[in-house]
Amino acid sequence: MKTRQAALAVLRQVLDRHRPLDEALGGAVTGLEARDRAFVHTLAAGTLRHLGRIDALLDRCLSRPLPDKARPVRHVLRLGAAQLLVLGMPPHAAVSTAVDLCVATRQGGHKGLVNAVLRRLDREGRAWWDAQDGPRLNTPDWLWAAWGTAFGEPAARAIATAHQHPAPLDLTPRDPADAAMWAGRLGAALLPTGSLRLPAGHAPVPDLPGHDNGAWWVQDAAAALPARLLRPGPGLRVADLCAAPGGKTLQLAAAGAEVVALDRSDARLERLRENLARAGLDDRVRVVTADVLTWPGDDHGPFDAVLLDAPCSATGTLRRHPDGLWLKAPEAMPALAATQRALLAAAAARLAPGGLLVYAVCSLLPDEGPAVVESLLAARPDLRRDPVTATEVGGLDDLMTPVGDLRTLPCHLADAGGMDGFYAARLRRTGSAPPPLGR
Numbered sequence: 384m385k386t387r388q389a390a391l392a393v394l395r396q397v398l399d400r401h402r403p404l405d406e407a408l409g410g411a412v413t414g415l416e417a418r419d420r421a422f423v424h425t426l427a428a429g430t431l432r433h434l435g436r437i438d439a440l441l442d443r444c445l446s447r448p449l450p451d452k453a454r455p456v457r458h459v460l461r462l463g464a465a466q467l468l469v470l471g472m473p474p475h476a477a478v479s480t481a482v483d484l485c486v487a488t489r490q491g492g493h494k495g496l497v498n499a500v501l502r503r504l505d506r507e508g509r510a511w512w513d514a515q516d517g518p519r520l521n522t523p524d525w526l527w528a529a530w531g532t533a534f535g536e537p538a539a540r541a542i543a544t545a546h547q548h549p550a551p552l553d554l555t556p557r558d559p560a561d562a563a564m565w566a567g568r569l570g571a572a573l574l575p576t577g578s579l580r581l582p583a584g585h586a587p588v589p590d591l592p593g594h595d596n597g598a599w600w601v602q603d604a605a606a607a608l609p610a611r612l613l614r615p616g617p618g619l620r621v622a623d624l625c626a627a628p629g630g631k632t633l634q635l636a637a638a639g640a641e642v643v644a645l646d647r648s649d650a651r652l653e654r655l656r657e658n659l660a661r662a663g664l665d666d667r668v669r670v671v672t673a674d675v676l677t678w679p680g681d682d683h684g685p686f687d688a689v690l691l692d693a694p695c696s697a698t699g700t701l702r703r704h705p706d707g708l709w710l711k712a713p714e715a716m717p718a719l720a721a722t723q724r725a726l727l728a729a730a731a732a733r734l735a736p737g738g739l740l741v742y743a744v745c746s747l748l749p750d751e752g753p754a755v756v757e758s759l760l761a762a763r764p765d766l767r768r769d770p771v772t773a774t775e776v777g778g779l780d781d782l783m784t785p786v787g788d789l790r791t792l793p794c795h796l797a798d799a800g801g802m803d804g805f806y807a808a809r810l811r812r813t814g815s816a817p818p819p820l821g822r
């Protein structure tokens with residue numbers, strides 16, 4: 384019962400108060416044992432991942448909508464339906480805990496309704512479920528339309544289909560030459576892009592061999608690609624702007640680069656420092672707490688290479704964060720894109736003549752990707768696109784756009800479990816630019 388109460392608290396936080404799932408979970412599972420915490424996560428995330436389908440079934444069962452003050456009852460029904468149809472739990476457990484939850488949340492007047500709806504879903508719901516267009520129902524209209532326009536209807540459907548399953552866990556080896564050895568030790572698959580993919584049911588990350596000395600770190604296969612596009616190597620002076628929690632900083636430092644890792648969030652930089660220390664890479668990285676837009680610079684610039692992994696809608700990571708399906712709003716996108724354009728202009732101003740700039744976002748929306756890059760190219764004639772080649776990303780032609788940008792989709796590498804949606808463009812500065820800021 385405690386776990387269902389916690390899952391209900393999470394749903395209320397996410398759907399009624401618009402708090403991110405991870406934050407809501409943090410508060411709700413305090414005091415629960417690890418196994419129960421994992422169950423609450425699975426149940427809450429599964430409910431949010433399939434919310435469109437679940438709501439369509441509930442609407443079919445309810446003769447009239449529940450009043451607004453009975454909102455918790457709808458959440459109770461959603462959790463009950465998810466236990467039956469997403470997690471495949473036995474009906475007696477799903478129904479009786481839902482009825483108890485109703486009483487516990489002072490909605491006892493609705494327990495007959497909850498009992499009747501869930502019993503009906505137990506009898507008839509599976510056939511209805513199987514007949515549904517799950518990917519479409521679980522995708523808000525604005526995202527479906529945006530992906531259709533950007534990538535075409537079949538790709539929009541493939542993206543939404545990939546979102547029906549949680550993402551696998553990927554690791555980036557500190558030394559790419561050791562990838563095959565770590566794949567063997569961890570029982571992981573070695574992806575063509577060089578990432579290690581753990582099998583389902585793997586041990587908790589801190590218990591895996593290699594964790595304590597930073598021989599690898601958790602990073603999605605797609606997220607591991609942008610830093611490589613800078614061709615980091617010994618002595619390359621790189622500014623990693625928007626660096627925390629540091630997956631890309633670790634890659635750059637592991638390749639031998641001298642990195643300035645800058646972020647405005649001290650709390651997130653603390654995680655970056657811990658990650659660097661565990662991997663023994665802290666001596667190659669100078670950590671700076673600052674805002675990219677107001678950073679006065681220091682004697683480390685201008686840089687041979689600049690990475691801007693900009694804050695974005697994170698619509699490329701919906702497999703990991705299904706709450707984003709319902710929390711992201713199209714109205715927020717123009718302001719986000721304006722921030723990205725300002726950040727990219729500031730990042731470009733740190734680049735030395737001849738240097739490489741990589742702009743990356745884990746977004747599936749072109750307004751945050753190619754549109755931002757085109758606006759910089761229009762303003763800075765001394766910057767040119769330096770097309771990425773498929774050989775740089777494991778020989779996967781599908782990941783390249785016609786102009787040579789990187790564009791990964793959750794449906795890429797589908798047979799191996801997919802990858803996050805990322806966009807990255809590489810630009811090179813010619814020698815004819817005005818001097819960068821701070822010189």
Ligand SMILES: C[S@@+](CC[C@H](N)C(=O)[O-])C[C@H]1O[C@@H](n2cnc3c(N)ncnc32)[C@H](O)[C@@H]1O
Nearest residue numbers: 625626627628629630631646647648674675692
């Ligand atoms: C997508 S995350 C970066 C992930 C990171 N590169 C990695 O690989 O682990 C974006 C980061 O941008 C930072 N950020 C957002 N706006 C910023 C600004 N104006 N100046 C500096 N950092 C900023 C956020 O604190 C956040 O850590």
